[in-house]
Amino acid sequence: MSNVIETADVWVDKVNAQDVEGVLEVSxxxxxxxxxRGAGFGHDLLVQWMENTGVKLHTMTRYADDHRVVYEQEAVWENQDGHVIVYTFMEIKEGKVTRLERFDNIDDAFSTSGLNEANKVA
Structure with a gap:
């Protein structure tokens, strides 16, 4: 499980640094x-998302199993005041993020991910 958390943490760190190449390396x-705003696939869409959002994520709580994480995060977008609490679900296989989904509440994140409070990482 620690490798999954390490991969997810690196992904978040690279997003916060606006390190596009670094994010692509772990995606x-x-x-x-x-x-x-919808769904899609691939590195091109990921690059576009990074360039358009300028989001900064501060992880407060982690939930994980062998290949999935849900992160409770404080999100701040470029050119916007204040912050929002979001729940980011990532599926990770062989050291790469294969799926990323954002939720506005933890119940939806848990429902989709299959994780729950018992998966909270101390």
Whole structure:
């Protein structure tokens, strides 16, 4: 499980640094991205998302198993005041993020991911 958390943490750190190449290195070429504006696949969409959002994520709580994580995060977007609490679900296989989905509440994140409070990482 620690490798899954390490991969997810690196992914978040690279996003926060706006390190596009670094994010691509830990993202599967066919990564699935699902968010409030729709869904899609691939590195091109991921690059576009990074360039358009300028998001900074501060992870407060981690839930994980062998290949899935849900992170409770404080999100701040470029050119916006304040922050929002989001729940980021990542599936990770062979050291790469293969799926990323954002939720506005933990119940939906748990329902989709199959994780729950018992998966909380101390």
């Amino acid at each position: 599967d070429p066919n990564i699935e991205l699902i968010g409030p």
